[in-house]
Each structure stands twice: as structure tokens, then as C-alpha cells.
Amino acid sequence: GAADVSHDGRVTLGEAYQYAFTETLARTEASRGGPQHASYDFQLAGKGDLVMTDLRATSASLLLPAELTGRLFVRDAQGHLVAEVHKLPAQPIELGLPPGRYRVTLDDNRRLSETTIDLGAGKQTSLSTGRLVALVPASGTNKGDLAPAPAADAASTGTPLLATSAGPSPVPPRFALNLSLFPPLDTNGGIASDNAVVFGLFARSTRLSGFALTLGHYVDGDAHGFQMAGVGAISKGDLSGLRITGAVDYAEGTLKGMQVSGGIAAAGGGRGAQIAGAANYVRDEFTGLQIAGAANVAQGDVHGLQMAGAMNVSRQLTGGQLSVLNVAGDVSGAQVGVVNIGRRVRGTQIGVVNIADSMQGASIGLITFVRDGIHALDISSSEVGGTVLGAVLGNRYVYTRLGIGVLAGGNDLPGGRTVVGSAAESSHYLIQWGMGGHRIINQRWFVDAEVVATQYHRSSGWQQEKAITGSLRVLAGVRLAGSFSLVFGPTYNTSVGWDGTDLVTGSGFAESVSRSGQTVVRMYPGLTVGLRI
Structure with missing residues (x-):
């Protein structure tokens, strides 16, 4: 997928060679042996380009967004390296991979960071920079050296910090109970740690598995269980269970459960329910229910029901939308509101104004416009x-x-x-x-x-x-x-x-x-x- 220069979802033989040529030259031009060039010998007959990989035929894909820069290493659940990609800025890359859980490590010449991500069958999953957690690089010993060089020395010389294949990710300490006024004023000694029970005004945990009652809670990784925050709660990983907040609820990863917020609820995607006084937002595919006082916005596909006082927006909809303004791409289901807008609609639009590119079903409204109708x-x-x-x-x-x-x-x-x-x-x-x-x-x-x-x-x-x-x-x-x-x-x-x-x-x-x-x-x-x- 990294060689797909034309972004048409296919990697041709010519694109594969050009990628190999560029990578080989970039990795050897500063070596003692001098720059190396990849050579080839093609003996083909026929017309058109020879397609080596069709990303559209893969069962799952990982999207590396344009803002991501550096060298990425992708390993499967068994730790086997399945992909190594040099990611250039301002150029998204899509990798075709089998469904499953992967560990992604990024080396951007300044620091190492990594995260785990689940790829679902038939879905495109985006790797956002907010999911990456900084790592302390493992010390390595060069050939002939008597002792490993300190990590600080490597950083001071500007030498890229490379993770060793055998070096495990740092494991944060675990404290069952965290009583916190404001980090670092807590019973964990100011050390971000895995927690089971958290009480206090404002708290920080690396992961949560259990119960939390605070005014504000920041979780570096996944949060599982029940959380209640008077002001807001943020988790940079996945969220499973029930979380209730007074103003803001933000989950960078996948939601499996329910978010209830007096103001705004946001998640990376997932399955469950979002209920908010003002607005709900999901970045990726979402299955379930969204209810908001003002607006529901989904950048990915929605399978379920969106209900809002003012506006519903989704990329594709399988289910229903109920609001003053409903906007979706492909619709399989129903849009009910004052103004309904869809691209390809299979189902029903009921409103004062209904707009669609194509319609297979019934459009009931005062003014109905179907582009091919x-x-x-x-x-x-x-x-x-x-x-x-x-x-x-x-x-x-x-x-x-x-x-x-x-x-x-x-x-x-x-x-x-x-x-x-x-x-x-x-x-x-x-x-x-x-x-x-x-x-x-x-x-x-x-x-x-x-x-x-x-x-x-x-x-x-x-x-x-x-x-x-x-x-x-x-x-x-x-x-x-x-x-x-x-x-x-x-x-x-x-x-x-x-x-x-x-x-x-x-x-x-x-x-x-x-x-x-x-x-x-x-x-x-x-x-x-x-x-x-």
C-alpha cells in the first residue's frame, strides 16, 4: 500500500519498483559503500500495467493520515513484523492487512511512540496521531562496545532512537486505588499509573479498569468500567462501559458502551450509545444510537439511529436520521426532518424539502428534488x-x-x-x-x-x-x-x-x-x- 503513488487503491509493478528504488537509495546514499540502486529485469507481454496488489480486495486496511511523518513499524499480535513504511508528510498511505490487532511504532527522528489498533473486516481504520503514546527507548549495545550508551546521549547527538526487536514497551506501575486532588498531588506519588478505583477532584491514569468518581479525569490509554466526572473525562485509548460527564466526554479510541454528557460527547468510533445535551461526534464507523440536543456528526458510516434538535450528519447511513436538517451520503433507511439531503437513497425521505442524487423508494415532501429523477x-x-x-x-x-x-x-x-x-x-x-x-x-x-x-x-x-x-x-x-x-x-x-x-x-x-x-x-x-x- 505504501507504493500506491496514484492513490487508486492498486499497486502496479512500476509503482512497486519505484518505491523499492527510492527506499534503497535513501537508506544507502550515506553509507560507506556508496548509494545503491535497485535494478530490474521485466519480461512482460500485453497491454496495461501489471497490478501486484489491489487494496480494494483486502479484507481490512490501515490508513496513515497526511499529518503522520516518520518510519513506521507494524507488528501483528504475535510480534511479527508485517510492514515497515517510510511515511512522508502531506501524503496519506493505505496499507492492506488481514483483520486483527496490530502494534504500530513510529520513529520520527525525535522520539519513539506506539499504539495498538484493531482492524475490522471490510473496514478502513485511521491511525490518528493522538493515539500514539511516547516510549522510553531501550538502550542498545553497538558491536564492540563494552556498555550500552545512555538514552540521553543518543538523544543529545540527534541520532535516531531505534526500538530493539526484543525490547518490550515500558510497563506503567499499577496502583489499585488513586486518591487525587490534582496531579501530582495524589496517593500514587504523582506517577501516572494503571488504576482500578479513582476518587478526587482531578486525576490522571495511564489506564483505568474499574470505577472513577472525579471532577475531571485524564486517561493516557484505555478506560474500562464506570466513570463519572463533574466536568469532563478524556481517554486517549478505547472506552468500554459507562461514562457520565457534566460537560465534555472525549474518547480517542473505540467506544464499546455508552457516553452520557451534559455538553459534548466524542469518540473515535465503535458500538453503543452517545447521549449529549449539545452535540455528539464520532470520527470513524459507529453502530448504535446518537441523541443530542443540537447536533450529531459522524465522519464515518453510521449503522443505527441519529436524533438531534438541529442537525444530523454522517458519511453513510444504514438506519434512520431524525432532525431539522439531515445530511448523509448513501442512505439505506429513512430521513425524517424539515430538510433531508442524501446522495444515493434506498428507503424514505420525509420532510418539507428532500434532495437526493438518486432515490430507490419514496420521497414525501413539499419540494422533492432527485437529480436523476x-x-x-x-x-x-x-x-x-x-x-x-x-x-x-x-x-x-x-x-x-x-x-x-x-x-x-x-x-x-x-x-x-x-x-x-x-x-x-x-x-x-x-x-x-x-x-x-x-x-x-x-x-x-x-x-x-x-x-x-x-x-x-x-x-x-x-x-x-x-x-x-x-x-x-x-x-x-x-x-x-x-x-x-x-x-x-x-x-x-x-x-x-x-x-x-x-x-x-x-x-x-x-x-x-x-x-x-x-x-x-x-x-x-x-x-x-x-x-x-
């Missing part, structure tokens, strides 16, 4: 003499309709029929919203079936009538020329008026009228004809 305008008229300008927006199979129009005055309708039963009634504006299904028959013909609700407002003062019409339409469409299509078909309408309003909008043909107190219901067939662009 239906975007059409039509102008239509029906048996009531009104003219409606409508927008038809949706995917290739399901769409929403939004329209505005003018309904003729009473004396202009057949037989003198009016909107509310008065021949003196003036014209009305109408607003339509509906949903429909779209079916393409062949290159020229298509069929739409839709349900539409119509609301009426008086032209003087925009006063809303106490009445509404629901219509079921089956429309046939035929393409005429270019983007123009003729649409036509029968409708069946149900008009309901209350508080004395009698919504007379039909022609009177085959009309059924029922009255109950101040409520009048009229049911009648109709016809709609229009031109769609």
Missing part, C-alpha cells in the same frame, strides 16, 4: 374551469406535485355553479399538493396515478375557505415533440366544506351530495387535461 412543469385545466401551474418532482417511479392556480368565478362556471354556492362569489386562488406514481409504457406513452389535495383562498385578502378537495387521478401521457407531453385522464373528487361552507366546484354530472349539520360533502367525477414540459 423527474423534473417537470405542467399547465392543466379541469371541469371546474380553473387553470393550474404545477411542478412534478421525484424519482423515476414516485413523485410529488406542487401547484398553484386560479379558479373561475361563479358566473363563469357551467350552469352558474359557484365555489361556495353564491352566484356573486368572486374567483379563488387554489394551492395543490399531492403524490403520484409514474410508469413508463414505451418510448412515447406513460401513465401516472396520483392523489391530490386542493385548498382554496379568496382572491380578496387571501382568506382561506373552510373547505378542501381530495382528488384521485389516473392520467395517460403521450410524448409529442422534444420535452413536451400531453397528459389527460379521469379524476374522482371529494369536496368537504364545514361551518356552513358548501364547496360547489363540480359540473353537477353524477354528483352525490350529503349534508350533516354545518358540513357538506360532494363527490363527483371529472376530467383533467394538460401540457407537461
